[in-house]
Amino acid sequence: xxxxxxxxxxxxxxxISPAEAKAKAAAGASADEVEVRDSVGNRLAxxxxxxxxxxxxxxxxxxxxxxxxxxxxxxxTGDAQEVDCRHETIRGLVLRAEFLRKH
Numbered sequence: 291x292x293x294x295x296x297x298x299x300x301x302x303x304x305x306i307s308p309a310e311a312k313a314k315a316a317a318g319a320s321a322d323e324v325e326v327r328d329s330v331g332n333r334l335a336x337x338x339x340x341x342x343x344x345x346x347x348x349x350x351x352x353x354x355x356x357x358x359x360x361x362x363x364x365x366x367t368g369d370a371q372e373v374d375c376r377h378e379t380i381r382g383l384v385l386r387a388e389f390l391r392k393h
Contacts (some may be wrong), residue, residue, distance in 0.1 A: 292325075293308070296308075297311040299311065309372045324369065326366050326370055326373065326388060327370075328340065328387055328391050329343055329388055329390060329391050330367060332391070332392040334364065334387065334390070334392060335366070337364070339362045339393040340375075340390040340391060340392055340393055341359070341360055341365055341393045342356070342359045342385075342391075343357060343389055343390065343391050346389060351380065355380075357383070359377075360393055361383075361385070363374045363376070368393070369389075372384050372385070372387070373385050373386075373387055
C-alpha cells in the first residue's frame with residue numbers, strides 16, 4: 291500500500307480510504323441543505339407553486355394577500371421556515387412556510 295491509498299480526515303484526525311472520504315463529503319453536502327415543509331408537511335423546492343392558506347397583511351404596504359392566492363416560482367432561503375417569492379404587485383416578498391400549501 292502506498293500513501294495515496296488513504297486520505298487524512300482533519301475532523302477525526304484519522305487516515306481513511308478515499309471511498310469513505312467521498313461518502314463523508316456526500317453526507318456533509320446533503321446535511322447542509324435545509325428541508326422546507328409547507329403547512330401540511332409537503333416538501334417544498336425551488337420553482338414550486340404555492341397557495342396561501344390565510345389572509346396575510348403585508349408589512350410596509352396597505353395590501354392584504356388573500357387566502358387562495360397562488361404564488362408561482364418560489365425560491366428557498368437558508369431558513370427552514372422562510373420562502374422568497376414574487377407577487378405581481380409586491381417584489382422581494384418573503385413568506386413563512388407555515389402559511390403556504392403546495393399547489
